[in-house]
Amino acid sequence: MGTHDILLKVKNGDISIDEAEQYLRRQPFEEMGYAKLDTHRKIRSGFPEVIFCSGKTDDHLLNIFGKLYEIDGEVLGTRATINQYELIKERYKEAKYDKVSRIIKIEKEGKKKVGKVVVCTAGTADIPVAEEAAQTAEYFGSYVERIYDVGVSGIHRLLSKLDVIQSANCIIAVAGMEGAIASVIGGLVDKPVIAVPTSVGYGASMNGLAALLTMINSCANGIAVVNIDNGYGAGYMATQINRLGVKQ
Amino acid sequence: MGTHDILLKVKNGDISIDEAEQYLRRQPFEEMGYAKLDTHRKIRSGFPEVIFCSGKTDDHLLNIFGKLYEIDGEVLGTRATINQYELIKERYKEAKYDKVSRIIKIEKEGKKKVGKVVVCTAGTADIPVAEEAAQTAEYFGSYVERIYDVGVSGIHRLLSKLDVIQSANCIIAVAGMEGAIASVIGGLVDKPVIAVPTSVGYGASMNGLAALLTMINSCANGIAVVNIDNGYGAGYMATQINRLGVKQ
Amino acid sequence: MGTHDILLKVKNGDISIDEAEQYLRRQPFEEMGYAKLDTHRKIRSGFPEVIFCSGKTDDHLLNIFGKLYEIDGEVLGTRATINQYELIKERYKEAKYDKVSRIIKIEKEGKKKVGKVVVCTAGTADIPVAEEAAQTAEYFGSYVERIYDVGVSGIHRLLSKLDVIQSANCIIAVAGMEGAIASVIGGLVDKPVIAVPTSVGYGASMNGLAALLTMINSCANGIAVVNIDNGYGAGYMATQINRLGVKQ
Amino acid sequence: MGTHDILLKVKNGDISIDEAEQYLRRQPFEEMGYAKLDTHRKIRSGFPEVIFCSGKTDDHLLNIFGKLYEIDGEVLGTRATINQYELIKERYKEAKYDKVSRIIKIEKEGKKKVGKVVVCTAGTADIPVAEEAAQTAEYFGSYVERIYDVGVSGIHRLLSKLDVIQSANCIIAVAGMEGAIASVIGGLVDKPVIAVPTSVGYGASMNGLAALLTMINSCANGIAVVNIDNGYGAGYMATQINRLGVKQ
Amino acid sequence: MGTHDILLKVKNGDISIDEAEQYLRRQPFEEMGYAKLDTHRKIRSGFPEVIFCSGKTDDHLLNIFGKLYEIDGEVLGTRATINQYELIKERYKEAKYDKVSRIIKIEKEGKKKVGKVVVCTAGTADIPVAEEAAQTAEYFGSYVERIYDVGVSGIHRLLSKLDVIQSANCIIAVAGMEGAIASVIGGLVDKPVIAVPTSVGYGASMNGLAALLTMINSCANGIAVVNIDNGYGAGYMATQINRLGVKQ
Amino acid sequence: MGTHDILLKVKNGDISIDEAEQYLRRQPFEEMGYAKLDTHRKIRSGFPEVIFCSGKTDDHLLNIFGKLYEIDGEVLGTRATINQYELIKERYKEAKYDKVSRIIKIEKEGKKKVGKVVVCTAGTADIPVAEEAAQTAEYFGSYVERIYDVGVSGIHRLLSKLDVIQSANCIIAVAGMEGAIASVIGGLVDKPVIAVPTSVGYGASMNGLAALLTMINSCANGIAVVNIDNGYGAGYMATQINRLGVKQ
Amino acid sequence: MGTHDILLKVKNGDISIDEAEQYLRRQPFEEMGYAKLDTHRKIRSGFPEVIFCSGKTDDHLLNIFGKLYEIDGEVLGTRATINQYELIKERYKEAKYDKVSRIIKIEKEGKKKVGKVVVCTAGTADIPVAEEAAQTAEYFGSYVERIYDVGVSGIHRLLSKLDVIQSANCIIAVAGMEGAIASVIGGLVDKPVIAVPTSVGYGASMNGLAALLTMINSCANGIAVVNIDNGYGAGYMATQINRLGVKQ
Amino acid sequence: MGTHDILLKVKNGDISIDEAEQYLRRQPFEEMGYAKLDTHRKIRSGFPEVIFCSGKTDDHLLNIFGKLYEIDGEVLGTRATINQYELIKERYKEAKYDKVSRIIKIEKEGKKKVGKVVVCTAGTADIPVAEEAAQTAEYFGSYVERIYDVGVSGIHRLLSKLDVIQSANCIIAVAGMEGAIASVIGGLVDKPVIAVPTSVGYGASMNGLAALLTMINSCANGIAVVNIDNGYGAGYMATQINRLGVKQ
Secondary structure, eight states, X not given: OOHHHHHHHHHTTSXXXXXXXXXXXXXXXXXXXXXXEOTTHHHHHSOOOOEEOTTOOHHHHHHHHHHHHHXXXXXXXXXXXXXXXXXXXXXXXXXXXXXXXXEEEEOOTTOOOEEEXXXXXXXXXXHHHHHHHHHHHHHXXXXXXXXXXXXXXXXXXXXXXXXXXXXXXEEEEEEOTTOTHHHHHHTTOSSOEEEEEOSOOOGGGGGGHHHHHHHHTOSSSSEEEOOTTOHHHHHXXXXXXXXXXXXX | OOHHHHHHHHHTTSSOHHHHHHHXXXXXXXXXXXXXXXXXXXXXXXXXXXXXXXXXXXHHHHHHHHHHHHHHSOEEEESOOHHHHHHHHHHOTTOEEETTTTEEEEOOTTOOOEEEEEEEESSGGGHHHHHHHHXXXXXXXXXXXXXXXXXXXXXXXXXXXXXXXXXXXXEEEEEOTTOTHHHHHHTTOSSOEEEEEOSOOOGGGGGGHHHHHHHHTOSSSSEEEOOTTOHHHXXXXXXXXXXXXXXX | OOHHHHHHHHHHTSSOHHHHHHHHHHTTOEEOSSOEEOTTHHHHHSOOOXXXXXXXXXXXXXXXXXXXXXHHXXXXXXXXXXXXXXXXXXXXXXXXXXXXXXEEEEOOTTOOOEEEEEEEESSGGGHHHXXXXXXXXXXXXXXEEEEOSOOGGGHHHHHTTHHHHHTOSEEEEEEOXXXXXXXXXXXXXXXXXXXXXXXXXXXXXXXXXXXXXXXXXXXXXXXXXXXXXXXXXXXXXXXXXXXXXXXX | OOHHHHHHHHHTTSSXXXXXXXXXXXXXXXXXXXXXXXXXXHHHHOXXXXXXXXXXXXXXXXXXXXXXXXXXXXXXXXXXXXXHHHHHHHHOTTOEEETTTTEEXXXXXXXXXXXXXXXXXXXXXXXXXXXXXXXXXXXXXXXXEEEOSOOGGGHHHHHTTHHHHHTOSEEEEEEOTTOTHHHHHHTTOSSOEEEEEOSOOOGGGGGGHHHHHXXXXXXXXXXXXXXXXXXXXXXXXXXXXXXXXXXX | OOHHHHHHHHHHTSSOHHHHHHHHHHHHHHTTOHHHHHHHHHHHHOOOOOEEOTTOOHHHHHHHHHHHHHHHSOEEEESOOHHHHHHHHHHOTTOEEETTTTEEEEOOTTOOOEEEEEEEESSSTTHHHHHHHHHHHHHTTEEEEEEOSOOGGGHHHHHTTHHHHXXXXXXXXXXXXXXXXXXXXXXXXXXXXXXXXXXXXXXXXXXXXXXXXXXXXXXXXXXXXXOTTOHHHHHHHHHHHHHHHHOO | OOHHHHHHHHHHTSSOHHHHHHHHHHHHHHTTOHHHHHHHHHHHHOOOOOEEOTTOOHHHHHHXXXXXXXXXXXXXXXXXXXXXXXXXXXXXXXXXXXXXXXEEEEOOTTOOOEEEEEEEESSGGGHHHHHHHHHHHHHTXXXXXXXXXXXXGGHHHHHXXXXXXXXXXXXXXXXXXXXXXXXXXXXXXXXXXXXXXXXXXXXXXXXXXXXXXXXXXXXXXXXXXXXXXXXHXXXXXXXXXXXXXXXX | OOHHHHHHHHHHTSSOHHHHHHHHHHTTOEEOSSOEEOTTHHHHHSOOOOEEOTTOOHHHHHHHHHHHHHHHSOEEEESOOHHHHHHHHHHOTTOEEETTTTEEEEOOTTOOOEEEEEEEESSGGXXXXXXXXXXXXXXXXXXXXXXXXXXXXXXXXXXXXXXXXXXXXXXXXXXXXXXXXXXXXHTTOSSOEEEEXXXXXXXXXXXXXXXXXXXXXXXXXXXXXXXXXXXXXXXXXXXXXXXXXXXO | XXXXXXXXXXXXXXXXXXXXXXXXXXXHHHXXXXXXXXXXXXXXXXXXXXXXXXXXXXXXXXXXXXXXXXXXXXXXXXXXXXXXXXXXXXXXXTOEEETTTXXXXXXXXXXXXXXXXXXXXXXXXXXXHHXXXXXXHHHTTEEEEEEOSOOGGGHHHHHTTHHXXXXXXXXXXXXXXXXXXXXXXXXXXXXXXXXXXXXXOOGGGGGGHHHHHHHHTOSXXXXXXXXXXXXXXXHHHXXXXXHHHHOO
C-alpha cells in the first residue's frame, strides 16, 4: 500500500489518522530484524532495491527475495552462486540465472529499453563484470550495446567501433591490468565515461588497485571511477545518466 | 575557421581543394613544437581546450593562451598562480582571476547557464576545490548552486538543503578527511553524484587517499569518483551529464 | 582462592605465612609451559581473562578453558569454530555456542546487566562482528541494545533510532565498505563512539583498511577506532566506559 | 507540521493528497530541521564549538573567533600560528597563546576541573600533541595529570608512575616511532586508554602510520585510536569518558 | 694463473699481449672461481647448508637431503610438511620431525651447546616461529632458553624473567600483532636483540607488516629486524653473535 | 574515401556540406580501419598470437587454440593447467606440455634458433617463471642459455658464468625475495637486462612487490622491469632485442 | 694508460712487473677516497661513466668532472643545477647546459649519431624527463627523434606519427598521470618499448607510482619499465638496444 | 616492604586486609623501582646516554648537553644542525662538529678502540649515514674501518676489499636505492651484517622503503635491518656485537 493509497483512505475515512500514522512511520523501511529493507528508496531514487547475494544465508536470501518480489513484482540479485539460484528457483520457477554475470532475476515482461548505454571491455576476462553492468542497466530500463575485447594493445579494434561508442548517452569502460582503455575512450567522446577497474591481472595489478589508480589519474576529461569489479554500480549510474538523456 | 566554413568556401569555389586539404590536415591539432593543441577536440567533445597552468613556463602559457583565445574567443586556465595572472593580464586586459579557485579566464558575455548542477562541500577547507568545479561547470554553460560546509558531523545541515540537492541533474560532492558526505548524498537523490576527494586533512588522511578510498567504497549507488582535488574534472563531467538533462 | 581469602586465612592463622607466600608468588600468572595465564589480570583490570580460540590446538584450548572455568566459574571464548565448540561441549555440557558471533561460553546465571551500550551496524554483513561486541559487553555485565542495518545510504533508518542511540553511555559503530556511519553517529551524540571497521566489502575496501582509514579520519569528535573486525575489543572498552557511567 | 497535522488536514480536505505527499516525502529528514537539532545539540553535549585555526584566512578566523566569544564568553583555537595569535591578540587583549600546543584561547576564570585524565607520552618530542590533548581536556573541565617521557625503552620510568596512571578515569597515551606505550599501559589499568599516534620519527615511521598500526594492533584490551597528532580529538573523547566517571 | 704470472709470461714472450689482455679482463672476478671460494666459505663460516623445504619437489628434496647428509653427516630442513617428512623418513630412519616448528632433521649426537641465546615470544601463537629460531640455533651449537607468552599486555610476566634474559649473549624477540615486546626487551638488556615479526594477528596487522614496522621504528637501541616469520634467519644470526661471545 | 575525394564531391555538389562534415569528424581515426591495421601488424611483428590460458573456459580455449593452429600451424599457450592440456591433447595429439613452465604448445619442427638470450635465476624456486621466459623466447626463434640458481648470496656462482652471460644479446634476470641479482648482472654486461620479479618469498616480500621495487630502483644501468612472474613478457621482449642483434 | 700500454711496456722492459701489477690492481677503479670511479666500466660496458650531479658537493663535483674529462675527453652530468653549471663553466669554458633536461656536458665534436631511437611523451610536462633520455641517448651516439605531447586523451595525435614511431629500433615512452601511452605504443610497434613513468600529476598519482603501476601491468607485449623520472636510464638502455640494431 | 613482611603484619594485625591488598596489587611492578633499575642499567650497559639533537629547543639541548657532560665527562649528539653546534660551542669550547655525519661531540682523549667493525656504503650519497654509524661505534670504543662506494653495479670494487670485510666482528652495510649490497656481503662473511637502508634515491625508492624491503627480504643469512638512515642504531648494535668478540 503506497503513500497515495493511504492518504486516499484517510481522506475517505477508510482508516483512522492513527492507523495512517502507523503505516507511514513504518514506510521508509521494512523492519526484518536482521535487515531493514529500504522500501522508501524507490520514492527517493526511482530505483527498486536490489539484493547483493554474496554471503547471505539461505533464509535471509529467500525472505528478502520474497519481500521484494511481493512489493515490486520483479527482483534483481547480484553476485549469486549457482546454489543460491537453485534455492530461489525451487520457490520461484520464473527466476533466471546468468552464469557469466552471476545475476539472478525475475523480470517483468515487455519492459521498454530506452536511450543507449555502451559497455566496453579491454579483454575477455573483464566480461563477467561488464555483464553485471550491462544487465543491471537493462533491468533498470536502459538500452545497452556491448563492445568487448577492444583493449589498447590493439587500438584499431576500439577505433573501428567509434561510431557506436560516440552514439551512447553514457559509456562504461571495464578493464583490469593497466586499465588504459578508459582514457582512450574519454578522449574520443563527448559523453560521460564510467570507468570500472577489474581484478583481472596478476602480480603488481594488486587485484585491481593498479587499474583503479590508472583510471583515477586519467588525463582525459569526463571520466569517473567506481569500485573494483563494481559492475552493478556502473550499470546503476549509467542508467541515471541515460535517463537524463532520454526523459524530456 | 571551422570545418563548416572551409567546406562552404570549397563549395563556393572561394578556396581550392588543395588549400582546403591544407587546413583540414592541420585541424586535428595545432603543432606548437613543445605542444600539440587539440583543436579537433571541440568537434569531438563539444568542449573547448582548457589550460592546466600549473608548472607552465611564461612563454608557453602566453602562447597557448593567445592561441586558444584566437580560436575560441574565450579561455579558461586552472591552477594559475597570481604571477601567471599578472603575466596574462598585461597582454589581455579582460582576463579575470579568482583567488579561491585559482582560475584565470576570459569569458564571453551573456553566456546562458542551463540545467542545474549542485556543488556540496563537507567543510570550508574544501571550498577551493569546489569552486574550481563550480566555475568550470559555469564556464561550460551549466547553472550551478553551491551548498558549502554541510559535512556529516552535523548531518542536519545537509538535510535542511535536501530540496535543492534533489532538484539538480548532477551533484558534485567535495570532501577531504573521511569523505563520508558522498555516501549520504548518494542515498538521498536519484541523480548521479560525482565525488571529489580533497587533500584536506592530516595524518592518516594521506593527502586525500583516505577520502578517495571512502568514496570508492561507498555503499550508496550512483556515485563515481575523480582524482584528489580534481575540481575541474568534476565540473567537466557534471556539465556532460547536465547537458543530457537539458538538451532535448 | 583470591587475594582476600588468602589474607583472611593468614590473619586467622588458617595457613602459614610460607604457604601464603607460595600462593601469592604464583598469583600474577599461572605457568602452563606453553602459556602464562594472566591470573593477576582480574585484580588489575576487573576483567577475567578471555580465550581467543582461533588457531589454538585442541589440547591447549581444553586446558586453558578448564583452568579459567576453575578460577572464575565462567568462561568466554571468541572466534571459536563449531568443532572447537563440540570439543568443549563434550566435557562441559553447560557450554553454549553462538554461530553468528562464533562465541563459546559458560556464563553464570542471573548476572545483572547495567547501564547501556548501543551497538549499530551499517549493513547486515557486519552483524557477526557486532554480535561479538554485543555479547562480549553483555558477558562483562553491560546492558546492550542492537540497532542493525542503518548505514548512511539510507540515513533515515539511522535517524529513526536517534533516541535509543542518544540514551547510551557508549556507542559501538560497526561498518565495512566506506565506514561512514561512525562519523554520522559521532555528530549526533554526546557520548564516546567506538568505531569498528569490518572486512566486509570487496575491491578497494582492502579487507577493511578503507573503513579503518575513514573512521580514523572522522571529522566528528568523540570517535576512536579499534582493529578491523575487533568486536571483542570494542565490547571490552565499551564496558569500561559503561561502568564509569554506572558505578557511582 | 507533523505527520498528524498533515493527515488531519487531508482528512479535513484542507490540503490535497498531492500536497500531502509532497510533505511526507521529505519528512524522514525534515523533522531534523536545522535550528531544532542545533539547540538540541548544544543542550545535550555541553561542548562549545572549537576553532581549527590551521589554514583559516585572517578574516574568517577573526569572525568565527568573535562569534564564538560572543556566544560562549570563551574560545578555544587549536593549531594556531604565532601570527594568528597576534592577529587575535590585537582585538582581544585577554587571549593567551601556548607555543608548545599552539593553542590560542580565552578562558573563563575559576572553571572547576573534575575527575582525572592522565596524559602520558613516550618521548619529549610527543609533548606538543600531548599538550593539545591535555589543554583541550582542561578547557572542557577535566582535571589532568601529565606524565611525560616514559617510553618503553626504559620501562621502569612508566612503572614508577603506576599509582597515578591507575587512578585516572581515562588515560591518553601519546607516542610516535613504534608507539608501544599504549599496549603496556593498556595491560596495567582498568580504564579506557585513548592512543594518539604522533608523526614523531623518521624513515619507516612514515609520519606516524607505523605508530598508528602498532596501536590499532595492540594485544592489550581497552585501547582505541585516534588520528595521527590528533591531540584535540583525544582530549575531547577523554572528557566525555571522564564526565561519565564523575557525573553521578 | 695470477697477475704476476701473466705479466711474467708477457715479459718472457710466452704469451701475446692480446692473450694477456684476455686474461686480465676477467680477473677481478675470475679469481673468485667456484671451487676456491666454496672451500673458503666452508672453512670460514662453520655453518653447514640448510634446506628450505617449502615448495621443493619430492625428487629435489630427496637429492639435496641425501647430498648434504653425505657431506655433513647431519641435515636441517625448515618449513617441511608432514608429507615431506614421511618421504624422508622412508629412506632415512633416523630423521626426526617437529610439528610445531615444522623442522625435519638428522642431528649428530652429543653435540655441545655453548653460550646462551634467549628466545622470547609475545603470545602462544608466535611459538612456531620461535621454535624454528630456537631449534636452528641449537642445531648450530647454541645453548637456548625459551621464555614464551610474555607479551606487553601483562608486562609483569616479562619482568619476572629479567635475570634469564639479561644473562644471554643475544635475545630473539618474536611477536605478531603490535610487536611491542622487542622495544621493551631492548630497553632492559645490554646485548643485541634480533626482532622477528610474525604473521600472527588479523585486520590491520597485514600479515605481519604492522609488527615489522613497529620493530623497525623501535625507540630502544640494539635492535635489528629480520623478515616476517623468519625464525631460521634469527636463529642463524643469533648463533653468529653467540659464537663471538663464546669463542675466545 | 580520402579527404581529397570528399572535397571534390563537395565542390561538385555530389554531397552536402553536412555529409562531408560527418565524414571528416571521424577521419583522424577511421583511416586506421580494422582489417588494414591488422594485416599490417602481422606482417610487421612476426610474432604470432599467443594464448594466456589461465581462466579461459574449455570452449573458448579449444576454439582459440584451433583457430590459431589453423592460421599459424603452431600454437603457444601459457599458464595452462594439466586439465587444460588434457583437453587440448584429446583433439591435438601433437600438443606438448611442460609442467614446470605450464606451457602447452604445438611447435613446427626444425625451427632455427638464432642469436643468444641468457636466462638467469637467483634461486631454484624462480625456475618456473624462468622457463616460461626461456621457452617463449625459443618458440619465437631465439637461442637460449639457462643459468639457474646463481643468486647474490653466493656471488661466485654468478661470476663463474660471466663469459656466457657477457656473450648474450639480452639477459633475463629472474628473482624473487630481494631480487638483487638484476643489479649485479647489470653492472657486468654491456647488453640490456630484462628484470623479472617473482612472487617467490614470504612475509615482507609481499608476493613479489619487494623484488619489483628492488629492480626498479637498481643502481646499475641498462635494466628495465616487467610485471611480477611475467616470464612470457620477458621472453617476448628479449626476442625483440635479440632479433635486432641478429638480423642485419 | 690503458691495459694494452701497460702490457707493451712490460714486454719492452720499460716498467717492472711490480710496477705493472700496481697499475693493474688500481685499474678497475680510481680510488678518490670518498668515491671509487669505475674506470673499468668502459671495458665492461662500452659506456663511459656519467655523473649524477644531484646532491654532490662543489668539491666532489669539480674533481670527478675533471677526472672523467681527463680520461674520456668528454663528460655528461645529469640532474645538475644552474649553480653547478656555473661552477663547472668557470673552469671548463666548453661546458654546455640545457635548462630543460638539467644536463651539463662537454661533448666531442663530430660525433656520429646512428640507428634510431624515438622518444614520445604524453604531455608537455613530461618533456624534462624525455629530454634527459633523448640527450643521454644522443651523447652515447644514438640518432633520436622526439614526438612530444601525444597522450592518449587525443589518440589521433599519436596515430598521425605512427610511421616515425614504427621506424625506430627502440621507443622510449614517457608519461606521468595514468601513463597509458606505453600500452598504446606497445600495441603498434614490433620493437622494444622502454616505459618511463614520471612524477607529473597530483593526488592519487602518488608522485609517479600510479604511472609506474600502469606501465608494469601493461596488456601490450614488448614493454619494460624503469624508475620514475629515470630519463637517463631509459636513454642508456635504448642505446644498448639501438646499437644491436646497427652494429652488424 | 616484601611479601613476607606484609603477611607478617597481617598475621599480627598491624595492617588491615584492605591495606595489604593495596600493597599486593602493585607488587609485581613496584619491585622494579625507578632508582634501582637505573643504577643497574648504567653498570650493565656501559653505554652513556646520547642526544638526538634534531628538533630539540636551544634550552633543552644546552641543559641536557651540560648534564651529560657533567656525569660522563664526554657527550655525543646526533643529527645536530650547524646552528646547534655554534650554540654548544659558545659554552663548551672543546666541542667538535662533523658536517658530514652532523655529529657534535666532546670526547675523552686517549680512548682505546678495540675489535673491528667495518662500515660499507653502496654509493657516495650514503656516506652521511655511514659516518653517523662509524663515529657512533668509535665513540663507544670500537675500532672502525670504512669501505665506501662499493655498490653492486661494480661488484669488483667490493670484492677487492673482501679481506678487510672478512676480518671484522660485525659489518654495517649502508645503501639506498635498491640496497642489494647487504645480500652480497652477507653471502661473503661469517659475521653478522647490520643493514641500514638510506633515503638516497628517487621515484619508487619511496625515501628508503624500497631499500628496507630489499634488505628485509635478503636471501643471504646473518642479516638484520634497522630503520632508514639510522646510522646511530647500527653503530650502537655493532658495538654490542663487537664487544662480544673482544671481551674475553
